[in-house]
Amino acid sequence: MSNLKEKIQESVEVIRTKSKRQPSIGIILGTGLGALADDITDKTVIDYGEIPHFPLSTVESHHGKLILGRLGAKDVVAMQGRFHFYEGYSMEQITLPVRVMKFLGAKTLMVSNAAGGLNPNFHKGDIMIIVDHINLLGDNPLIGVNDDTIGPRFPDMSEPYSKELIDLAMQAAIDNKIRVERGVFAAMTGPSLETRAEYRFLRMLGADAVGMSTVPEDIVAVHMGMKVCGFSVITDECFPDSLVPAEVQEIIRVANGAQPKLTKLMKTVIEKI
Numbered sequence: 001m002s003n004l005k006e007k008i009q010e011s012v013e014v015i016r017t018k019s020k021r022q023p024s025i026g027i028i029l030g031t032g033l034g035a036l037a038d039d040i041t042d043k044t045v046i047d048y049g050e051i052p053h054f055p056l057s058t059v060e061s062h063h064g065k066l067i068l069g070r071l072g073a074k075d076v077v078a079m080q081g082r083f084h085f086y087e088g089y090s091m092e093q094i095t096l097p098v099r100v101m102k103f104l105g106a107k108t109l110m111v112s113n114a115a116g117g118l119n120p121n122f123h124k125g126d127i128m129i130i131v132d133h134i135n136l137l138g139d140n141p142l143i144g145v146n147d148d149t150i151g152p153r154f155p156d157m158s159e160p161y162s163k164e165l166i167d168l169a170m171q172a173a174i175d176n177k178i179r180v181e182r183g184v185f186a187a188m189t190g191p192s193l194e195t196r197a198e199y200r201f202l203r204m205l206g207a208d209a210v211g212m213s214t215v216p217e218d219i220v221a222v223h224m225g226m227k228v229c230g231f232s233v234i235t236d237e238c239f240p241d242s243l244v245p246a247e248v249q250e251i252i253r254v255a256n257g258a259q260p261k262l263t264k265l266m267k268t269v270i271e272k273i
């Protein structure tokens with residue numbers, strides 16, 4: 001058995017001693033976007049520290065808990081707090097939880113993040129349904145020996161975010177009268193925010209929003225045949241000609257403000273899956 005599979009199975013075994021639930025949906029909650037976890041009922045909460053091979057989140061604004069429970073009529077597993085490449089972990093480490101979710105039974109991955117808006121039509125507090133991404137991390141979680149029992153060597157990326165789930169999310173937005181945008185998410189490593197020249201460059205590449213997460217998790221999910229539904233909350237406007245200094249506290253405040261809308265959207269999509 002591959003080293004990676006052993007790690008996944010050791011993590012799964014420990015989680016199984018605490019909950020026998022078979023979640024069909026995995027959820028990753030981004031910066032300032034953890035509230036959805038409060039709506040999960042019958043929950044088992046496991047600190048990342050208790051799960052073998054899970055790194056510890058080093059970012060203050062991210063909790064470090066895996067939550068198994070029920071959301072509406074679905075069994076779910078949610079990460080409250082995620083790992084970022086800039087924390088110094090390897091791509092394999094930051095994406096291991098997604099693999100664990102799959103091995104627990106999840107077929108769908110719902111992910112949210114706080115992102116900077118590059119599209120001039122976007123405003124602070126907007127929600128963007130991610131339709132595609134650009135990986136500018138300079139790394140890929142699939143580099144290294146491939147375990148063919150987990151996924152293919154060269155996974156196709158023509159549909160990194162499920163068309164079916166994008167349609168469900170659009171319908172959920174209409175049903176709940178929530179305004180949403182659709183767009184391309186670009187991932188940069190951070191932790192420094194980008195320069196004006198970089199924002200200009202990202203916009204020229206075709207990106208609508210930029211952040212420091214999500215792309216590794218998406219790649220790993222697609223590798224394992226999961227369907228992904230991604231949302232960005234636009235927490236700051238990264239327009240090169242009118243840029244103001246970004247404050248992390250403000251980013252978190254805007255993310256918090258958008259949470260009720262995002263939570264409603266994600267719950268509606270989950271109901272319809």
Ligand code: HPA
Nearest residue numbers: 114115116193210211212
């Ligand atoms: N870059 C710029 N602004 C942001 C980011 C980012 O990575 N994340 C949230 N707001």
